[in-house]
Amino acid sequence: MTDIVDDNAPASTPAVEPAGETLKFSTTIIPGEFLLLSLKNGLLNLITLTLYRFWGKTEVRQRVWRGVRLNNEAFEYTGRGMELFIGFLLALLVLGLPFLIIVFAVQFMGPEYAFLVILPFYLFFFWLWGFGVFTAFRYMASRTTWRGIRFQLKGSATEYGFTYIGLVLLSGLTLGWTWPWAERLLASKIWGELRFGDRKLRFRTERAEREGIYGPFAIGWFGTIVGYVLFAVVVVGMTFGMAQTMPTSTEPGALPPIAFMLTLYGLMLLAAPFALLIWSPYQAAILRSVAAGVSLDGASFRLKVKAIPLWWLTVTNLLVLLVTLGFLMPWVQARTSRFIVERLESTGEAELAAAHQATRGPGSGEGLADAFGFSAI
Incomplete structure (x- = not known):
């Protein structure tokens, strides 16, 4: 019996590959809208006694994430304050236990053998710092979604910690001259392991190296030496001048006069903007270099940040935090986020529609980052 063919039946449709998208970043963040939130969080x-900071930080992130848009669709932060609080408690355990071991070991062994315990702890501290940086990024990635798809950070926090401590020691041996290379290498181990769902981002070192970083680093390195010399000359001259005009104390070990200490701290405060200024070309260059190395499918990125605007942002942020005793931290974070997003561009296309959902990630927050005080936002 012959098969009957229906000429009106629809032909099978071949699978359609997801179309690539050009990535366009924008922001709706208005720093002024964070002023009341800053006051609430501060109070x-x-x-x-600062315990609310975990929930306050979560609310700030939720607002900042909603204000960052990719192709006019907002990001979302799904983390919770309780997760950050639990992470902090775990970090206290991780930091407190080794400290207690050192205290008891020094008492048992005697002060002359203290270095046998303190040196390993010193190395462990640097490893823990690197471990904390990686886990902080991993947590924030897992709590960041776009179009309902989570980000995730693969890789090993343990390995990152060992890499970090090795690069820190190498930088010390080379008087800091290997740190620009090290900083870019550390960035590659984070951005190169980041995924949008199951879509892998890549870090292309050859692209990152097109942005020169050693020239700006040399400006900061030599400028710091010159600045230290000038500062020492001013302090010595000030000390000599005050010694000539003030009566000599007859008490051994007398403390410096209050006027001298206030003047010294005032000079340090005045010197801080200049110190930040000579390092601003390097800070801008390393940001541009890292951004240039990141890619997703055929899309590459560019961060159009220059030294002077970055320096002004940093100086004014620090001044605001100093004057307000840290109360306006959310305002500063919103302002900084807007500054970065406004300067972020992308060329090429990425197949965002092909991304599949990622696992949720760690159950607790970046406790070590909070304990060390280096949480990004």
Whole structure:
């Protein structure tokens, strides 16, 4: 029996590959809208002896993430304050236990053998710092979604910690001259392991190296030496001048006069903007270099940040935090986020629609980052 063919039946449709998208970043963040939130968080931190900061930080992130848009669709932060609090408690355990071991070991062994315990702890501290940086990024990635798809950070925090401690020691041996290379290498181990769902981002070192970083680093390195010399000359001259005009104390070990200490701290405060200024070309260059190395499918990135605007942002942020005793931290974070997003561009296309959902990630927050005080936002 012959098969009957229906000429009106629809033909099978071949699978359509997801179309690539050009990535366009924009922001709706208005720093002024964070002023009341800053006041609320500051007051609640005072009342709760800073325990509210985990929930306050979560609310700040939620607002900042919503204000960052990719192709006019907002990001979303899904983390919770309780996760950050639990992470902090775990970090206290990780940091407190080794410290107690050192205290008891020194008492048992005697001060002359203290270095046998302190040196390993010193190395462990640097490893823990690197470990904390990686886990902080991993947590924030896992709590960041776009179009309902989570980000995730693969790789090993343990390996990152060992890499970090090795690069820190190498930088010390080379008087800091290997640190620009090390900083770019550390960035590659984070951005090269980041995924949007199951879509892998890549870090292309050859692209990152097109942005020169050693020239700006040399400006900061030699400028720091010159600045230290000038500062020492001013302090010595000030000390000599005050010694000539003030009566000599007859008490051995007398403390410096209050006027001298206030003047010294005032000079340090005045010197801080200049110190930040000579390092601003390097800070801008390393940001541009890292951004240039990141790619997703056929899309590459560019961060159009220059030294003077970055320096002004940093100086004014620090001044605001100093004057307000840290109360306006959310305002500073919103302002900084807007500054970065406004200067972020992309060329090429990425197949965002082909991304599949990622696992949720760690159950607790970046406790070590909070304990060390280096959480990004």
